[in-house]
Amino acid sequence: MDQVVNDINAINEVEKQLLKDRLSRLVAGFQARLGPRSPGELFAARAPGRVNLIGEHTDYNDGWVLPIAITRDVLMVGAARDDERVRLYAMDLADEVAFDLAENAFDDRHTWSNYIRGVIDVLQRRGFTLRGMDIAFTGNVPRGGGLSSSAALEVAAVMLLKALCGLEIPPLEDIKMAQQAENEFVGVRCGIMDQFISRLGRRHHALLIDCRTLEYRQIPWPADDVQLLVVDTKVERGLAGSAYNQRRLECETGARILAEKLPHVKALRDVTEEQFAAQAALLDEVVRRRCAHVVGENSRTLAAAKALAAGDYAKLGRLMIASHESLRDLYEVSCRELDAVVEIALATEGVYGARMTGGGFGGCAIALVAAGALSRLAANLRREYPKVAGHLPGLLPTIAGDGAAVRPLAAWQEEVMGQ
Ligand code: GLA
16 A cells, blocks of 8 residues: 555556456456346446545434545446346355346345345336346445445446436436435435435545535545545444434434424424524433534534635544544444544644544544655554554545446446457
């Protein structure tokens, strides 16, 4: 990593070469496992994972988030069939399932397939006519690592199915359907952030998303004077675990109680910091802490978007630090390893700010670093983190990448393979 961390252009080249290699291997894997197809029949979709700069646990409270898409993704290749059969091949797991469209159901044995089955289910329930299809996919978003590998899989599936079945669906509906697949089929009550940024992320931009209206603003994310390091604690997190849903319930309870005094309140997004301070005594201790985090985090996110747009990284960094403290002390979704990463980062010269990102309880943290300080931070993390965690962290320097896309395979080949 040391050779590439200081050179964002090097990352671009590495990234392009990687995409080219992965796509050729995926097409070869498809043909070997699912049978030969003429190149004209094949479509390929890609959908990225994400990191959230700030705005954590605000999306399901109708609030604001500020994520970027990363350059790790799920790549999916597929072709339509003339019958009703669906065959799915998870190349990285060397695992395959097959079923008829009419018999699509939750699969306990091949749990990875449920993200695609969920998308099929939602499309069918919305009345779209699907065709049988053969699909192979590969991914390099660490699974269960808090970088939204599941949203990437769902969004890639939505994109590919639309192309294979000739469906015209606008992007916001793609996003809602991917989220619905996760909420209703997979059974995780996630908010809309992950699917949104995976679908609509833009290279060198962060998105300020209003999770109530679904309006969003692209804010340039600089590639040269400041860099973002994603630090994987390598502590697996279970998002489906009860803690996430428990936090949601506590927020809903808080909003309901506050609405008795503040009738305009439909969700915590509607509560200002002043209103909260005046009414907080209505809430019991735990609910009060949860709500305090969300109300503060919404203000911080809006302030962070302004700071980013103004290039004020010192301010952005301070807001990130405050976000982490709030997630650790009030929302209680951090853990020892995430806190350790943040502490090591903040003790490193040239780091503007650091925080956990995503749902929490393990997964990843991010650090905002002045260009040139990245190698120092990497060295400190490699030296200090194992003392706390007992193992090395994963270090992924990242830029803001593009959101999802689907094209005929030939179009991808032209772009990345130079054929
Ligand atoms: C997970 C969920 C998101 C969001 C974050 C916390 O990533 O999938 O919808 O709630 O946690 O901000």
